Amino acid sequence: MGNSDRQNVISASDTSIGFDYQFYYFFYLTLGLKHGEKIGLEEKDDVHVELSNGDLILIQTKHTLQTRSDGESINLTERDKDLWKTISNWTKIINEQASPLDYVKKTTFQLISNKSLASNQFIINLKQLAEDDINVSYFKSYLKSLHDSTTDKTICNYINEFKAIKAALLKEFVMHIGFEFNQDDLIRLIKQRILEKIYQKNRVDDVYVKLHSELRDTNYLSVKNGTKNVIGFEDFINKFRKCFQVAMSDKLPVRSFQFSLPENPEEQLFIKQLIHIRDISIEDREEIIEFTTQLLQLYNNLKTWEDDGDLLPSELKKFNEETIQIWKNNFKAKYRKIKHKINSGNSIEELNDNIKETAVSLLDEMRNKILKIDDTILSTELSNGHLYLLTESQEIGWQYDWKKTE
Known part of the structure; x- marks a missing residue:
């Protein structure tokens, strides 16, 4: 296999697992919904959560198959394309609003990734600006120097879009940006949340299988039928409560097994x-x-x-x-x-x-x-x-x- 062929395979795998990663994070958050909240998949963002007080959480999920020499996922650097594409997406959303500042004040922007975080000057400066350790002018100077030392034209454009935001809005935006790294074991986290709901460890896998299948089907049919892929807390109870009944029932959980047939x-x-x-x-x-x-x-x-x-x-x-x-x-x-x-x-x-x-x-x-x-x-x-x-x-x-x- 040539280098270009190998790169194409890696790229296709990254794309495929990226969609799965997005779904599993949606799955995980769905199990944490509270009364009056709603969650959507590929509607307002990769995933979004509408809180009962009207606030909004926009979530971008980024997964990589690339690893360091120690086997851990690669670090998210200050010139990471996933990072800057995410910032660009959020910037565009904000600029489309009738009142960008009011929108930002009621919105949290989260980047979720399985990548690791070492020393990332961009994130360090974001945190310092949010905590008033540096001012917007200093932060924009940093962005200019980052732009000038970056050879990737696409990333340069993303940096310019971000840097062009007016000072007050930029400061508010930065205060509402959050990151979660090393999020790579989502299935385990999902099963932990199921256990916290049913309190029966030996029934977790049964609930997981049923709920996973129903959520997948619901997402597929929503896309196919052109309907909004949004689930509210009450909708979740009504539509998926039967998935949990296997844990509450005295009936034995009937499973379908994979096995090898006898040779003869x-x-x-x-x-x-x-x-x-x-x-x-x-x-x-x-x-x-x-x-x-x-x-x-x-x-x-x-x-x-x-x-x-x-x-x-x-x-x-x-x-x-x-x-x-x-x-x-x-x-x-x-x-x-x-x-x-x-x-x-x-x-x-x-x-x-x-x-x-x-x-x-x-x-x-x-x-x-x-x-x-x-x-x-x-x-x-x-x-x-x-x-x-x-x-x-x-x-x-x-x-x-x-x-x-x-």
Whole structure:
């Protein structure tokens, strides 16, 4: 890969993760909304917050994949293009207002970045001007010297735009600018805020997954439909409160797992039994994978519930026993006539076709059963998965003489 190609890949990655970084910071702030507040994504700024008193917070998010030799994100320098592009964006917003000074007095301007901050003379001078340690005249002289020693024409233009602001307005603007650096672990911060709301550590990931998905969908649909991407505190409660119910409910949190399938799924005992009764053939690869997936989804949920303390061993035992009893009742009803014929002298070989038809009929009936564990009603997928799991562990079967079937 040539240098230009590599730079293009880096640039594309920076852009992609920049949008994600913006969303995750929006996600983080959404969880901190208070009564009467609103938050927007890519409306008034990258992110903005409207406070209940009418004040406004405009937020620019800047992410970099570039790192120093120690592995930390690069520093934000006084000629950083992200820094000056942000200042330029805010300057334009201010200049568009009917009363710029009144607007600035009610607005906070924040730059959020995963970059590090070492010695940055621009930020040092901003702070000194805000605290009256230097005056506007001195600050503008500094800006002129920075401009004159900068070779990047775009940054020079940004500096000139900022320097051209009238003294009183510039001072007020500077007093309302804030920075947060090294903000790089937003997912952890989001999960901390979720924990602070639900007080159940083992349910944080479940709430996070549901809320993340719903927020993503809401943002996408807002952009697609051309509606404002703004959420108020009350809107958030109404639209997303169900995402938190998984933590408040006594029902078990059903999860979807990623896993590797067995190398030869057709060698599983339960699959062999289904092939034996002619429910499927060995060529039915898609159904073999589907049924194996159902078994593994149920198995992984059961294991996670046990590991997290959501399901006691005694409750799992009761669940298994209940399913087995339902199977026993149906097995007995389906095979009553066949059992009578065998007891009357017919051999299993003579009744083979009838037995296989009965086995498939039993299987079909059991597949329609909706099982319940603790207070949680399982989906058809997980209910079927339990049947296959019990078949695999040789606790139930489908053929009349299933215990002899391998």
